[in-house]
Amino acid sequence: xxxxxxxxxxxxxxxxxxxxxxxxxxSGSATPTPAPSAAASVAASAAASVAPSAAPSGLGATTAGIxxxxxxxxxxxxxIVDFCSAQAGIxxxxxxxDHNTFQNQISSYLQGTPDDIVKWFAGNRLRFFAAQGLLTPxxxxxxxxxxxxxxAFKVASTGADGHQYFVPNINYPxxxxxxxxxxxxKGYTIPKTIAEFTALGxxxxxxxxxPLALGDKDGWPAMGTFDILNMRMNGYQFHVDLMAGxxxxxxxxxxxxxxxxxxxxxxxxxxxxGRIWQDAAQAALVPSAAGKFTAGMYFLGTFAAQQxxxxxxxxxxxxxxxxxxxxxxxxxxxxxxxxxxxxSAKPKNLPAAKAFLECAGTAASQKIYTGISSGDVATVKxxxxxxxxxxxxxxxxxxAGAGAIAQFLDRDARAxxxxxxxxxxxxLSFLNNPSQDLGKFLSGIQxxxxxxxxQ
Amino acid sequence: MADRAARSGSTxxxxxxxxxxxxxxxxxxxxxxxxxxxxTITLWVMAGIPTLLVGVxxxxxxxxxxxxxxxxxxxxxxxxxxxxxxxxxxxxxINVYQPFFPALEHNLIWLVFFLLIAxxxxxxxxxxxxxxxxxxxxxxxxxxxxxxxxxxIVGFIWQLIYAPEQGLLNNLLGRTEQGNQISWLGDPSIxxxxxxxxxxxxxxxxxxxxxxxxxxxxxxxxxxxxxxxGASEVQTFFRVVFPVMRPINIVILVITVIESLRAxxxxxxxxxxxxxxxxxxxxxxxxxxxxxxxxxxxSAIAVVLLVISVGPIIFYLFRSLKEDD
Numbered sequence: 041x042x043x044x045x046x047x048x049x050x051x052x053x054x055x056x057x058x059x060x061x062x063x064x065x066x067s068g069s070a071t072p073t074p075a076p077s078a079a080a081s082v083a084a085s086a087a088a089s090v091a092p093s094a095a096p097s098g099l100g101a102t103t104a105g106i107x108x109x110x111x112x113x114x115x116x117x118x119x120i121v122d123f124c125s126a127q128a129g130i131x132x133x134x135x136x137x138d139h140n141t142f143q144n145q146i147s148s149y150l151q152g153t154p155d156d157i158v159k160w161f162a163g164n165r166l167r168f169f170a171a172q173g174l175l176t177p178x179x180x181x182x183x184x185x186x187x188x189x190x191x192a193f194k195v196a197s198t199g200a201d202g203h204q205y206f207v208p209n210i211n212y213p214x215x216x217x218x219x220x221x222x223x224x225x226k227g228y229t230i231p232k233t234i235a236e237f238t239a240l241g242x243x244x245x246x247x248x249x250x251p252l253a254l255g256d257k258d259g260w261p262a263m264g265t266f267d268i269l270n271m272r273m274n275g276y277q278f279h280v281d282l283m284a285g286x287x288x289x290x291x292x293x294x295x296x297x298x299x300x301x302x303x304x305x306x307x308x309x310x311x312x313x314g315r316i317w318q319d320a321a322q323a324a325l326v327p328s329a330a331g332k333f334t335a336g337m338y339f340l341g342t343f344a345a346q347q348x349x350x351x352x353x354x355x356x357x358x359x360x361x362x363x364x365x366x367x368x369x370x371x372x373x374x375x376x377x378x379x380x381x382x383x384s385a386k387p388k389n390l391p392a393a394k395a396f397l398e399c400a401g402t403a404a405s406q407k408i409y410t411g412i413s414s415g416d417v418a419t420v421k422x423x424x425x426x427x428x429x430x431x432x433x434x435x436x437x438x439x440a441g442a443g444a445i446a447q448f449l450d451r452d453a454r455a456x457x458x459x460x461x462x463x464x465x466x467x468l469s470f471l472n473n474p475s476q477d478l479g480k481f482l483s484g485i486q487x488x489x490x491x492x493x494x495q
Numbered sequence: 496m497a498d499r500a501a502r503s504g505s506t507x508x509x510x511x512x513x514x515x516x517x518x519x520x521x522x523x524x525x526x527x528x529x530x531x532x533x534x535t536i537t538l539w540v541m542a543g544i545p546t547l548l549v550g551v552x553x554x555x556x557x558x559x560x561x562x563x564x565x566x567x568x569x570x571x572x573x574x575x576x577x578x579x580x581x582x583x584x585x586x587x588x589i590n591v592y593q594p595f596f597p598a599l600e601h602n603l604i605w606l607v608f609f610l611l612i613a614x615x616x617x618x619x620x621x622x623x624x625x626x627x628x629x630x631x632x633x634x635x636x637x638x639x640x641x642x643x644x645x646x647x648i649v650g651f652i653w654q655l656i657y658a659p660e661q662g663l664l665n666n667l668l669g670r671t672e673q674g675n676q677i678s679w680l681g682d683p684s685i686x687x688x689x690x691x692x693x694x695x696x697x698x699x700x701x702x703x704x705x706x707x708x709x710x711x712x713x714x715x716x717x718x719x720x721x722x723x724x725g726a727s728e729v730q731t732f733f734r735v736v737f738p739v740m741r742p743i744n745i746v747i748l749v750i751t752v753i754e755s756l757r758a759x760x761x762x763x764x765x766x767x768x769x770x771x772x773x774x775x776x777x778x779x780x781x782x783x784x785x786x787x788x789x790x791x792x793x794s795a796i797a798v799v800l801l802v803i804s805v806g807p808i809i810f811y812l813f814r815s816l817k818e819d820d
Contacts, residue, residue, distance in 0.1 A: 144785050147570055168787060172571045257681065257766055311659050313770050314681015319660065334660070455787040456569075460767045461778070465594060468770040472683050484593055491591040493567040493578075493789070 098129025102392040104381075105155035106134050107142035112346070116412035117159065120209075123408050124399035130392040132157070150174040156387035157396055159209075162196035162378035163447035164283070165455060166206050168495070169382075170199035176383035177203035181394050185401035188420040192445055196378055206382045207401045210409060210416035212342045213438045214264045214375040214448075215358040216252075219325060222333055223357070230359045234272075237362040241307040244336040253335035254312040255320030256471055259464030261340060262312070263449035266467065267375050268339070268361045269304075270297045276373035276444035283452035289486040295478050302474040309335055313468050321347040325356060341377070342435050343415045353414070354430050360438050373444035377451055378419060457489055557801065563794035570788045577791075584795035595796070598773040601687055602803075605694075605774070606755035613695035614751045617702025622732065624703070625710040639704055641697040646760030653693040654680065654765065683771025690761050690772060698754060702747055709743035710736070745814055752807040756800065775800045 104121060108114045114136055121134045135155060142149075150158070150169060160166060169175050182204040186194065189208065197206035223229075226247060231237040241251035256262040271279050274293045281287040282294065309320060317340060324338035325348050338344060345356050363369045381400050387393045399405050406418035411427045417436045418424075425436060439445065450458035457463060466485050470476070530538070564584055568577040588595050620638055624631050641649060656663045657679035664679060665671045679689040713736060721731040737744070759776035762768040768777025775796055782793030 146786055147788065151571060165786070172569075174571070259767065259769060311676060311678030311681050313683070313766075314657075314659055314678035314686070319658070323660070455785070456782075456789055459785055459787075460769055460781040461592070461594065461789075464767075465769050469593075472770065487591045488593070491587045493569070493580075 099392040099395055100389050101131040101133070102157065102387070102389040102396065103155040104132055104134045104157035104159070104396070105142070105149070106136045106159045107139050108159070109136050109138045112413045113416075116409045116416075119408050119412055120400060120405045121396075123405055124396050127399050127405075128392070128395035130389075130395055132392075132396060150384055154384040156384060156389060156393040158382050158384055159379065160206070160382050161447070161451050162193075162206055162208060162380060163451040164453060165451050166197070166382065167199050168454065170201070170203075170205045171495075174385050175199075175205045176385060176387060176390070177201075177205055178207070178383055178394065178397060179204050181207065181397045181401070184398050188401055188403065188422060190421050193378065193419055196447065197380070207380050207397045208378045208419035209380040209400055209406065210413065211376045211378040211419055211439065211445075212416050213360075213435050213442075214268065214339065214341050215435075215438055216337050216339050216361055217325060217342070217344060217356055217358040218337045219327075219333065219352075220355050220357045222336065228336070230357075231362050234362045234364050238304070238307065240336075245307075249333060250309045250323070250335040251307040251337060252309065253320040253324040253338040254308045255315035255317045256312045256468060257314055257316045259460055259468065260448075260450055261317045261320070262467040262471060263458070263463060264341070264375055265301065265339060266297065267446060267449050269301055270294070271371075271373040271375075271444075271446065272361065272364045272368060273297055273300065273366070275368045276371055276446060279373070279446055280452060283449065285454075285489060289482045289489065290479075294482055298470065298474075298478050298482070301470075302478075305471075305474050313471050317344065318347055326352075341375075341415075342431060345415050345431050356431060358431075358434060358438075360441070371443040372441065373446060374438065374442045375448050376439050376442070376445045377448045379416075380419070454492070454495055456492055462488055560794045560797050560801070563791050564798045566791040566794075568790045570783075570790050580791070584792045587792065588795055588799070592792075594773040594778055597771075598768075598775050598778050599799075601772070601774050602756065602758065604687060605691065605758050606752065608691045609695070609698060609751045609755045613691075613698040614702050614747060616695070617699040618706045618747070620699065620703045621706035621710055622736075624707055635704075635707070639700045642700040642704065644697070646694075646697065647764050649693055649697055650761045650764035653689075653696075653761075657689055680765055681770070686765070686771045690765060694758065694761050698751075701750070701754075705747055705750070706740075706743060709740050713739065745811070749807065749811045753804075756804050756807070775803075 106114070106117050108117055117136075118134060121132045124130075125132050137145075146160070146169075151174065160169075166175075170177075177199070182194070182197075185207065189197075193208045194204070197204050197208060199205050218228075226243075228240055228243065229236075231240045244251045254261065254265070267279065270282070273296060278287060278293065282289070282291075288294075309315070309323065312320070320335075321338055321340065321344040323334035324336065325344065327333050339361065342358065345353060348356055360372065360374060363372065381397055383390075383393055383397070401420065403418065403420045403422050403424050406420055407424045407427060410416055410418050410423075410432060414429055415431060415435075417428070417432050417439065423436075425433065428436065446452060449463060453463070463485070466481070466488075470481065563577070565579055565581060566577045567580045567583070620634075624635055624638075628634075644652075655661075659665060659676050659678050659681070660671050662679070665676055668677070670676050677685075680686045717735055717739060718731060721735045726734065757776060758774055759768075759780070762772040762774050763777050763780065766772055767781060768774055779793050779797045779800065782789045782796065
């Protein structure tokens with residue numbers, strides 16, 4: 041009996057121990073394996089930081105999740121939160137989260153216990169979460185503020201079901217930026233057409249400058265270049281339909297865009313897949329210690345001007361991407377992504393949250409925001425521009441001069457298509473090897489699009 | 496098995512029960528064991544809790560991943576939103592998803608590079624430092640320092656070295672100008688190697704410390720005997736030291752394989768594992784983490800990684816259980 045019992049137990053332990061080794065060994069390699077609970081706990085911990093505010097006054101207290109931690113935008117959001125709290129007699133506790141972290145967690149965040157008010161992007165990235173039932177429609181808010189906005193902004197704020205889910209706060213255009221002093225010193229003039237643009241590029245090359253800086257390490261900056269070439273060559277509606285999957289990537293019109301892009305690539309900074317956008321901005325907008333520029337121009341959102349020391353900001357000029365001399369010239373579409381606010385599905389204090397949104401959709405609160413965040417412009421049509429700096433004035437002019445405004449490739453297309461597994465990877469592959477077989481390249485993109493689950 | 500059980504049972508009685516057993520009177524029941532009730536409970540608790548934890552936190556998620564790999568789910572909505580789509584994820588992986596085969600290849604290159612270069616180099620440094628050369632402690636600290644840093648920091652340090660314009664390397668080589676600069680992290684034909692150098696920088700120190708610890712415990716008598724027999728340094732190492740160090744060698748081999756398969760941090764911190772740095776682990780992350788996730792598809796990649804990992808694990812278990820005999 042003794043001789044049997046003891047080894048049995050020992051064997052039992054050996055079995056358990058073996059199991060433990062197998063499994064813990066598994067854990068080493070299977071760390072990235074998704075546990076649905078892991079994502080949920082991230083959301084829970086993000087939400088745990090939201091302490092309910094005390095002392096309701098008027099409509100009471102509400103909370104806001106803000107995807108900004110950079111100094112300027114954070115201060116600007118806090119300023120309108122304070123302003124609107126006082127205006128509407130509410131208390132708002134704003135929780136600031138790093139931009140990219142917020143973006144990566146948005147899905148589980150909205151499904152967990154999100155803040156009432158959430159700062160987010162207009163367009164398809166809004167529509168996706170609206171369609172999933174994770175947002176609250178705010179048609180009644182739009183009944184109040186609708187008159188403040190042009191139709192384009194209302195469309196960008198509307199879900200696939202026809203309801204409004206979003207209040208635009210600010211936007212910023214994608215433009216070609218340059219230093220006015222450099223252009224003056226070298227006698228360069230602003231190119232209006234693509235022919236003038238390449239002629240200027242040749243002149244810059246002769247002067248030892250890279251015509252256009254480019255840094256696509258983060259995967260998204262090249263999307264802006266694709267967008268503008270596509271809209272210049274095929275128009276705004278084609279862009280929208282292509283992003284929505286109504287047009288195919290194998291369409292010859294898309295191939296034309298990449299062919300043209302490959303032709304223009306010698307004017308772009310070399311090695312772009314390894315360069316972050318900040319370094320590209322520095323190359324074109326900030327001179328070296330010896331006063332020399334690496335590049336002459338830079339195509340990006342106006343937020344790139346943040347890289348320039350404040351003292352030099354008035355020396356930064358920009359112009360819309362040159363026209364191609366075709367029927368889309370009059371349309372003159374550009375990317376000008378809109379940021380704003382939306383409501384999570386089950387706000388704890390709906391009246392207070394809506395009161396904030398109504399306040400956010402006014403010229404008064406947007407003036408406060410643009411007064412602090414220097415690269416952004418107000419989205420209301422009756423905006424008070426008296427406090428704008430030169431960057432904001434020129435931005436507002438360019439947006440007003442555009443006949444159609446797109447959001448951006450990764451805001452107009454579905455996120456799983458635009459992300460690192462999709463267009464980010466494809467565009468990097470193109471930049472690395474622009475002479476590759478474009479037919480094969482584009483059918484690869486279309487095959488990837490088709491493999492995505494229906495949305 | 497029965498034979499072994501009987502043998503080990505007969506050799507161990509009092510020792511296996513521990514000191515506690517002798518201090519208590521033998522139970523009156525006919526069914527008795529050498530373990531007291533308390534021992535039994537302790538053993539079950541000690542083995543049970545870890546088993547439960549492993550089951551809940553490792554086994555269940557692993558099984559869940561396997562099940563999810565046959566589904567389509569964007570992570571939103573309850574379990575009812577999960578759609579079973581059979582083998583579509585796997586066929587897409589092979590036919591449509593372009594980063595998949597490069598990722599497999601890169602994982603393999605990583606493994607071979609570690610096995611043939613980083614790990615032998617670490618062992619070589621360990622043997623050199625075991626000679627008590629002057630300043631050995633300084634060398635040890637210098638070589639071990641990268642191991643203390645998290646891979647995220649290692650990635651950041653090497654980004655400063657590899658940056659095209661401001662980076663140390665291009666400035667030393669004088670290749671910072673447009674046209675002749677080397678894009679160490681941006682050129683997909685070289686960035687994997689650049690990352691491997693950074694990863695090895697850390698791996699070498701890791702292997703060195705492990706191997707050095709083993710060498711310190713090496714019986715000097717064997718070495719003396721070898722030299723009396725007229726063996727050269729090299730012969731002594733390969734004929735005497737290396738074979739005797741077999742247990743350590745296996746640990747190092749397993750660590751090398753596991754480190755290669757779970758390679759993730761450096762590639763992800765450099766460029767999210769895009770553009771020449773695709774690894775299976777970064778593909779999993781890119782599909783699952785983010786704004787709209789493809790949990791089923793990401794799980795399918797994770798299952799591929801799991802299947803590949805099971806090989807070395809079985810090898811390791813086989814060896815380590817055999818050692819016990």
